[in-house]
Amino acid sequence: MIDFLDGASCLACAAIAVVFLRFWRLSGDRLLGFFGLAFVMLAINRIVLAALDDAGEADAFVYLARAVAFALIVVAILDKNRTRRLDSSFD
Numbered sequence: 378m379i380d381f382l383d384g385a386s387c388l389a390c391a392a393i394a395v396v397f398l399r400f401w402r403l404s405g406d407r408l409l410g411f412f413g414l415a416f417v418m419l420a421i422n423r424i425v426l427a428a429l430d431d432a433g434e435a436d437a438f439v440y441l442a443r444a445v446a447f448a449l450i451v452v453a454i455l456d457k458n459r460t461r462r463l464d465s466s467f468d
Contacts, residue, residue, distance in 0.1 A: 383427040390420035411453030418446035 397413035400406075422443050429436065 380427065383423055387420050387423035387427070390416050390423060394420060408453045408457045411449050411456070415446040415449040415453070418442055418449070422446065 394413050394416035397409050397416060401409035401413055422439060425439050425442075429439065
């Protein structure tokens, strides 16, 4: 059952990444590109976690990759708010 849930969460992350990257190509908005990359990293993270059966030293690197994905989301939000603030200063 755990393997099924790992596969389902990997598929969900991959599908979300495809949607974000598709809309990024259409709009050119960097927020969508950052979110797409973050979800690609999360999908890869789920694959690696499913492939690692034993808890070892490699788990730290897997969780570091997850932290980088979440950091990408934070950077995307901060970047979007920074550019919006700069655009509104010229009004």
